[in-house]
Amino acid sequence: MPSVSKPAARRASFRWLDRSFAVAGGMAALVSFGLFAWLIRDLVRLGMPRISWEFLTAEVADAGRSGGIGPVLVSSVLILVCCLGLAIPLGTGCALWLAEYARRGSVPARLVTGGVDLLASVPSIVFGLFGMVFFGQTLRMGFSILSGGLTLACMILPMLVRTTLSALEALPADLRPAAAGLGMTRSTTIAKVLLPAALPGIVIGVTLGIGRALSETAALIFTSGYSTRWPETLSDSGRALSVHIYDLALNVANGGPMASSSALVLLALILVVNSAAVTLSERWLLKRHQTS
Amino acid sequence: MNAPSISLPFPADVPAGSPATGDATACLRVTGLTVQYRGFTALRDITIDIPEGEITALVGPSGCGKSSFLHSLNRLTDLVPGCRVTGSIHLADGTEVTHPKADVLTLRGRVGIVFQRPNPFPQSIRRNFEIPLREHGWSKEDIPDRMETVLRQVGLWNEVHDRLHKSAIALSGGQLQRLCIARALALEPAVILFDEPCSALDPLASGVVEDLIHSLRGQLTIVIVTHNLAQARRIADHAAVFWVRDGAGTMVEHGPAARVFSSPADPDAGLYLSGARG
Numbered sequence: 001m002p003s004v005s006k007p008a009a010r011r012a013s014f015r016w017l018d019r020s021f022a023v024a025g026g027m028a029a030l031v032s033f034g035l036f037a038w039l040i041r042d043l044v045r046l047g048m049p050r051i052s053w054e055f056l057t058a059e060v061a062d063a064g065r066s067g068g069i070g071p072v073l074v075s076s077v078l079i080l081v082c083c084l085g086l087a088i089p090l091g092t093g094c095a096l097w098l099a100e101y102a103r104r105g106s107v108p109a110r111l112v113t114g115g116v117d118l119l120a121s122v123p124s125i126v127f128g129l130f131g132m133v134f135f136g137q138t139l140r141m142g143f144s145i146l147s148g149g150l151t152l153a154c155m156i157l158p159m160l161v162r163t164t165l166s167a168l169e170a171l172p173a174d175l176r177p178a179a180a181g182l183g184m185t186r187s188t189t190i191a192k193v194l195l196p197a198a199l200p201g202i203v204i205g206v207t208l209g210i211g212r213a214l215s216e217t218a219a220l221i222f223t224s225g226y227s228t229r230w231p232e233t234l235s236d237s238g239r240a241l242s243v244h245i246y247d248l249a250l251n252v253a254n255g256g257p258m259a260s261s262s263a264l265v266l267l268a269l270i271l272v273v274n275s276a277a278v279t280l281s282e283r284w285l286l287k288r289h290q291t292s
Numbered sequence: 293m294n295a296p297s298i299s300l301p302f303p304a305d306v307p308a309g310s311p312a313t314g315d316a317t318a319c320l321r322v323t324g325l326t327v328q329y330r331g332f333t334a335l336r337d338i339t340i341d342i343p344e345g346e347i348t349a350l351v352g353p354s355g356c357g358k359s360s361f362l363h364s365l366n367r368l369t370d371l372v373p374g375c376r377v378t379g380s381i382h383l384a385d386g387t388e389v390t391h392p393k394a395d396v397l398t399l400r401g402r403v404g405i406v407f408q409r410p411n412p413f414p415q416s417i418r419r420n421f422e423i424p425l426r427e428h429g430w431s432k433e434d435i436p437d438r439m440e441t442v443l444r445q446v447g448l449w450n451e452v453h454d455r456l457h458k459s460a461i462a463l464s465g466g467q468l469q470r471l472c473i474a475r476a477l478a479l480e481p482a483v484i485l486f487d488e489p490c491s492a493l494d495p496l497a498s499g500v501v502e503d504l505i506h507s508l509r510g511q512l513t514i515v516i517v518t519h520n521l522a523q524a525r526r527i528a529d530h531a532a533v534f535w536v537r538d539g540a541g542t543m544v545e546h547g548p549a550a551r552v553f554s555s556p557a558d559p560d561a562g563l564y565l566s567g568a569r570g
Contacts, residue, residue, distance in 0.1 A: 103373070172411070172414075174409060174411040175411060175414075177368060177371060177407065178407070178411035178412075178413070178472075179424075180368060180371055181404065181405040181407070182400065182401075182424040182427070182476070182479065183397040183398065183399070183400035183401040183424070183427065183428060183479065184397070184427045185397060185427070188423070188427050192423045193413050193423065197413075197414050197415075
């Protein structure tokens with residue numbers, strides 16, 4: 001029988017390499033977790049004392065040094081709603097066109113994907129300036145929740161297009177001939193077969209988008225503005241949570257503690273959205289592959 | 293579940309692929325069919341009558357155009373960019389399959405297809421029937437009965453009746469293929485095309501599906517592509533042997549299965565069917 005074993009010395013060095021890889025990986029994981037834990041600990045330590053129902057619902061007082069973040073939370077949610085209201089249909093539609101209608105590699109398809117990818121690499125401050133000029137001035141929306149939400153929609157659009165597109169492209173290729181062979185129209189195939197099958201992927205894209213939108217500051221300063229009043233309509237200016245934190249930390253003397261509390265709320269919000277989305281899409285996946 | 297008896301729009305005495313039983317009428321009449329993909333000729337000049345209510349097996353080595361032939365029978369070739377089909381295909385009621393303005397969606401309801409790999413929708417078993425049946429105008433109330441009928445017909449009802457709301461994906465390969473056959477049957481087609489329906493299945497499941505196809509004989513017209521010559525011998529009434537000639541797929545032999553398998557006229561077909569070649 002031919003010997004397949006390597007010389008003992010070489011094997012020993014491989015074993016050493018193996019072990020050091022495991023140790024290095026473990027260290028990196030530990031550092032990553034440590035940073036996260038430290039951040040949370042600090043935020044909780046500095047921000048937790050002021051968190052209360054009162055803080056979440058009261059008006060902003062004394063430039064943010066006292067009172068609560070009620071109007072800011074409401075504005076944030078409204079901005080998010082405007083953002084998703086535009087970005088989800090636009091992103092899904094664009095991805096559907098690319099995946100189902102455009103010819104792979106054709107000039108229009110390449111232009112659209114190229115444009116979307118370029119959009120993804122634009123810094124958010126540029127989106128802010130664009131939003132101010134286009135939505136604020138050209139479309140006369142001024143500093144408003146609508147203007148901020150639409151600007152954010154442009155910003156998260158590439159993410160939605162990309163995730164939806166990959167979800168659609170990852171579907172089994174034989175679903176389309178299966179549907180066609182049953183005499184189904186393309187629109188029924190898309191609406192009743194392809195989109196439901198791609199839904200978990202789309203939800204993940206939307207979640208990433210929500211996370212990005214909630215934490216965005218630069219794109220909102222010039223578009224939805226600073227106002228801390230309770231928003232009454234979408235054309236009112238409204239301050240997003242991230243802008244509030246930025247303002248407290250930078251422009252308001254002794255605003256630090258309130259900034260920490262607001263940051264804690266923002267973090268909790270993002271965590272809730274993320275875990276809800278992950279749970280939902282896992283449940284869908286599970287349901288789809290459920291055995292008896 | 294029946295190909296309604298119909299008066300033929302073409303004279304019945306036109307010479308055609310000699311029917312096995314003598315009295316079978318043509319359900320599909322294919323004349324001079326040529327299929328090209330961007331200039332490459334996959335299939336050249338096929339003329340054959342497919343007898344109603346019987347099983348026609350298409351055999352031959354890979355790449356000889358059997359699947360192209362099958363897919364042109366219900367216009368699935370439309371899905372392939374750059375695919376050009378010339379010649380004509382008529383259904384017994386006079387519908388011209390190849391007509392540019394043919395109602396392709398209705399046609400595919402009448403000429404169903406089952407693929408090599410089972411391809412259920414990744415949704416519940418029930419939805420797999422609801423989606424296509426609703427598309428073809430069935431009312432919601434009629435769907436459960438229809439679903440039960442065809443699931444019983446494919447012998448799947450007892451296995452799945454208590455989990456119709458669960459995902460179809462969880463079924464085994466053989467069950468999935470029977471589900472896909474049931475889904476095709478649900479639309480009450482006159483013809484079902486089978487594109488190597490057993491070749492992705494284990495031998496046991498393959499046997500079950502083969503028996504099922506055989507049991508459909510007489511209820512509708514069946515065209516089956518198979519690489520399994522023994523299977524073709526067992527179930528086919530008619531056989532057509534495809535072969536590559538001059539760089540294009542063509543039909544070198546067709547007729548009653550018994551004759552084609554026992555004494556093929558074409559030398560290539562003879563070697564292939566005897567297992568000496570291919």
